[in-house]
Amino acid sequence: MFCVECGKEGKIFRNGVCISCYLKNNSFTKGPAVLDIYTCPNCSSYKYKNTWLQESFEEALKRYIKDSFQISSELKKVRIETDYDEKGKNITCKVTISGFLEGHELSEKCSLIVRIRGVVCDVCSKQFGGYFEATLQVRADKRRPTKEELETIRLNVENLVESLRAKGNRGLFITDIAEEHGGTDFYLSEKGSAYTIAKKIQEKFGGEIKQSSKNIGMKDSKQIFRTTCLIRLPAYRKGDFISLGNSYFYISSISGNKVHTFELSNWTEKVFDGKDLHKASIYGGKELIKEMIFVSQSKDEIQLMDPKMYKTFEIKKPKKVTFKSNIVKIVKIEDKIFLFPEKNITDK
Secondary structure, X not given: OXXXXXXXXXXXXXXOEOXXXXXXXXXXXXXXXXXXXXXXXXXXXXXXXXXXXXXXXXXXXXXXXXXXXXXXXXXXXXXXXEEEOOOOOEEEEEEEEEEEEXXXXXXXXXXXXXXXXXXXXHHHHHHHOOOOOEEEEEEEOOOOOOHHHHHHHHHHHHHHHHHHHHOOOOOOOEEEEEEEOOEEEEXXXXXXXXXXXXXXXXXXXXXXXXEEEEEEEEEOOEEEEEEEEEEEEOOOOOXXXXXXXXXXXEEEEEEOOEEEEXXXXXXXXXXXXXXXXXXXXXXXXXXXXXXXXXXXXXXXXXXXXXXXXXXXXXXXXXXXXXXXXXXXXXXXXXXXXXXXXOOOEEEO
């Protein structure tokens, strides 16, 4: 058959014309000459409908084109390609939209002006306004948290916030960090995330969590509440020496409410629940560890000398071990002296 348009003999596509003439006389895409794209000058996110997305300019541009262009439903496997020089607030962009029409590939090209509009996003607007829904308080039981503890916890909270944001929770941010009443307060934008972060901190540092809410008023006929999550660190810390009953222990690690220790008298490992140590006596940490000079040893005892007093004394071994070093560490608590485990010993 012959095409009524060009007269060539071949397969007729539609309306008496071949595919070439049909594509020449029909358009499958239509778009505006000017396209406005909204971006936040602070966080560089792009607005799409009623949401803000963290994506590249190219991703945002293709999203805007797909939404603002009319693309025929007949066109399958649609691809959008752009060519532009990303400079200034008005960008000249060449757009190529390709696809398949009943198995025939086609491409249509057009040019448009992309205008970059700066507007502060909802999250940055809240952040600039000091918005917060929750306060995460870090305190310690019967003591002040050390500077090292607070700095480590601060880094953990900041990393947890960044991790949650990276997973898509862009509405989460730290409004302020303040040193208050012997601890640190973190002001967070989301109360739900505040408890999640508090649980993560508790898992790593131990202690207890207490949560409370306060009514701060009404908005849009709804009551507004602010949440306070209090993390109370335990009175003891990793590396502390404690006593419970008639036994003395060294805290080797803390995991949530589980406290891992070893008993100084026999070097036996023991795990306590945090609540079981409320009545424990705390003597201190690494400052209690002293170095002594090795003199001699037998099967059950070791003889050491104080390098300052030049006084020798014998200590019963907690287990059958052989000391190989000239320097041996001990711990003196009250009137008792214990050998401290080291790497330079071997089991007999």
